[in-house]
């Protein structure tokens with residue numbers, strides 16, 4: 313397990329020095345989806361790895377105790393038992409990386425995982441006026457404290473886009489630093505909402521600022537913006553993670569989120585991590601996929617790997 317990032321002093325000259333080569337980023341992102349394809353056993357292995365990195369998410373106004381219970385059952389048993397047996401991976405004890413819910417559902421999720429004997433799976437809560445962050449700072453900080461009190465071990469905050477868009481990076485830094493303090497022992501994931509940051513330079517700057525303020529993870533999107541996780545944005549963010557690591561020695565995690573629905577997409581994100589940051593960043597302590605419906609497709613692909621045909625929907629009922 314990597315040492316947690318304590319953050320560093322705000323460094324405006326580092327922020328000012330940021331620039332992004334747009335055509336090169338575009339070219340590299342385009343190659344990612346097509347250059348590397350994994351097949352057969354390798355594909356199944358990558359898909360299983362992707363499962364372990366999923367923050368299995370439900371973030372809906374109509375979330376209830378019963379769908380949170382169902383989500384937690386799925387978190388503990390993400391792939392049908394017969395597939396796990398057929399692939400001979402029972403001893404790996406595969407679960408998802410975390411369950412991600414709204415603050416009001418944290419206590420339900422903690423209870424439900426406990427009842428399922430799966431308290432080792434952390435509950436992550438979005439907080440700070442997710443998804444827009446348009447509530448007073450005092451309220452946003454209190455929301456974090458309450459979610460932690462209810463048992464959240466990871467907190468996904470949204471950054472202040474108004475400050476980011478007006479270039480008030482010190483303001484963003486100060487808020488994120490206070491949020492980190494409010495998290496206590498809980499891990500802090502900072503959502504940049506990249507679809508609302510205007511350009512890739514702002515994405516890089518926001519990534520650096522959050523890491524300087526002590527983020528454990530940087531995350532692309534809430535899943536509620538018009539444009540969510542894209543490979544271009546992902547590339548810029550992982551390059552910022554690399555630069556932060558080279559300058560400070562701290563390893564920060566990355567979480568693309570929003571619109572990731574296919575096993576192929578999940579493998580492409582994994583290959584981005586492997587190629588840009590190395591194998592260490594393809595594991596759940598440094599990589600998560602925020603997704604509400606990705607698991608269905610991964611399970612379907614694994615079914616195809618085992619049986620050589622796609623499942624009828626009644627054959628994967630818990631998906």
Ligand SMILES: O=C[C@H](O)COP(=O)(O)O
Pocket residue numbers: 369371412533534535536569570571572602603604605606
């Ligand atoms: O953080 C997770 C996202 O909200 C999930 O987005 P999604 O529903 O598009 O998978």
